[in-house]
Amino acid sequence: MAVQPVETETASQSARPLSLEELRAVLQATGEERYHHKHPFHLLMHEGKLSRGQLQAWALNRYYYQSIIPIKDSIILSRGPDPVFRRAWRKRVVDHDGDATSEGGIKRWVKLAEATGLNPSDVRAGKGILPATRFAVNEYLNIVRSRTLLEAVASSLTELFSPQLITLRVDKLRQHYPWLANGLDYFEARLYQAPEDSQFAVNYVYDNAKTRAEQELAIQALRDKCDILWAQLDALYFAYVQPGWPPPGAFRIEAS
Amino acid sequence: MAVQPVETETASQSARPLSLEELRAVLQATGEERYHHKHPFHLLMHEGKLSRGQLQAWALNRYYYQSIIPIKDSIILSRGPDPVFRRAWRKRVVDHDGDATSEGGIKRWVKLAEATGLNPSDVRAGKGILPATRFAVNEYLNIVRSRTLLEAVASSLTELFSPQLITLRVDKLRQHYPWLANGLDYFEARLYQAPEDSQFAVNYVYDNAKTRAEQELAIQALRDKCDILWAQLDALYFAYVQPGWPPPGAFRIEAS
Numbered sequence: 001m002a003v004q005p006v007e008t009e010t011a012s013q014s015a016r017p018l019s020l021e022e023l024r025a026v027l028q029a030t031g032e033e034r035y036h037h038k039h040p041f042h043l044l045m046h047e048g049k050l051s052r053g054q055l056q057a058w059a060l061n062r063y064y065y066q067s068i069i070p071i072k073d074s075i076i077l078s079r080g081p082d083p084v085f086r087r088a089w090r091k092r093v094v095d096h097d098g099d100a101t102s103e104g105g106i107k108r109w110v111k112l113a114e115a116t117g118l119n120p121s122d123v124r125a126g127k128g129i130l131p132a133t134r135f136a137v138n139e140y141l142n143i144v145r146s147r148t149l150l151e152a153v154a155s156s157l158t159e160l161f162s163p164q165l166i167t168l169r170v171d172k173l174r175q176h177y178p179w180l181a182n183g184l185d186y187f188e189a190r191l192y193q194a195p196e197d198s199q200f201a202v203n204y205v206y207d208n209a210k211t212r213a214e215q216e217l218a219i220q221a222l223r224d225k226c227d228i229l230w231a232q233l234d235a236l237y238f239a240y241v242q243p244g245w246p247p248p249g250a251f252r253i254e255a256s
Numbered sequence: 257m258a259v260q261p262v263e264t265e266t267a268s269q270s271a272r273p274l275s276l277e278e279l280r281a282v283l284q285a286t287g288e289e290r291y292h293h294k295h296p297f298h299l300l301m302h303e304g305k306l307s308r309g310q311l312q313a314w315a316l317n318r319y320y321y322q323s324i325i326p327i328k329d330s331i332i333l334s335r336g337p338d339p340v341f342r343r344a345w346r347k348r349v350v351d352h353d354g355d356a357t358s359e360g361g362i363k364r365w366v367k368l369a370e371a372t373g374l375n376p377s378d379v380r381a382g383k384g385i386l387p388a389t390r391f392a393v394n395e396y397l398n399i400v401r402s403r404t405l406l407e408a409v410a411s412s413l414t415e416l417f418s419p420q421l422i423t424l425r426v427d428k429l430r431q432h433y434p435w436l437a438n439g440l441d442y443f444e445a446r447l448y449q450a451p452e453d454s455q456f457a458v459n460y461v462y463d464n465a466k467t468r469a470e471q472e473l474a475i476q477a478l479r480d481k482c483d484i485l486w487a488q489l490d491a492l493y494f495a496y497v498q499p500g501w502p503p504p505g506a507f508r509i510e511a512s
Contacts, residue, residue: 040501131483132490135391142394223505227387230503231491234388238494245296247486249479
């Protein structure tokens, strides 16, 4: 049989800890291999080959992910014993839920969904999202609830890779889907929010993973988070692109 | 946009409760619509159109589902305040984990996987299973942990539909994949275990759902469970049948 070799979780428990530079390199390599920038759904998006209905399905399903981010970060807040840590992490909840001066990421994502032609209250209600979206996204909550705080923090490290993907995406969305131009505020904000967050999280992981084994757990959390993002696009691709086989009860693309 | 109408969860809170016969009919209709007997992966299986590698991918991934069933049932046991309930439900843990006189369902599933040509210790280790399998199956644990005991019990009601599917499957597996014949003990046992279980669970739901609204919650739990089974086959189909696009790190079918 062709089972894949087990990966870095088997690294020796007794190996010396990685230096900060080595840790960064391993995290980067994990993203190269597993981050969803390589997923066929994104490739089609960037080539301008998705229909409006397919972009609706993406915006609708991804809303569920966006909507749980501040819940996920609130769980992490609730697990952080240190006020300094909580003060730093709290920024993430504000970024997504907003405050007196900013509407926040969730509202910005609704604007994107609206720009695709979806009804914003249907989006907020999550009508017709794929069950597989819920399952993958809920696993993110499982991880931050059930693993160590170190691993919960490390699972956020996909933000190391998002600015590059977002820069490309905004460019391609403007080029291929100009009718989306009013919906891109979410991405503009993430371009400066994400690097602040990931810098903090990398330093936290380096400072708090005292052994190589703990570093490996953190790397595995990042790998698992990549799987969560990837699986969301698999589900979209399977339901709305290739065979077009959405499960019972899911959003269906209107004949155009 | 083409969002599907919200389904029976919106049924009037004030409607009279369904009779036992009406409840059975609604549960049956839910299975007709959503149970995975209609999934294209199963249709291909029953037509003899799956390769050995595709059956390996199925056996390997489904093992993860099988392996959590007694964990799921132990969570339900832990939530049941009544010794009579626990004594009845305990049977399920025995059915899957075995006892002095029976090897149990998990071991039987490993034998099935072995009959496909997989290495049993790789199967037990879950090497190369699809992340989407984990996410869907873990959602079953989320449901039995976080919803009411009534809903946790109701989520088991896919057993109402399994004997018919298993009868067909055993027949078709023998016909199209005779080399699997030594691995079918799991299904033989389920044919008498499942009807006992589902009879108990239907009666429990009827006796404990005092209002129509509670009955609707139970029906929704069955619907969600069907989604969990369906999503597992979607993931297999997408990775190993149609475009053949397994995510990074997942089992790959050997060229034959």
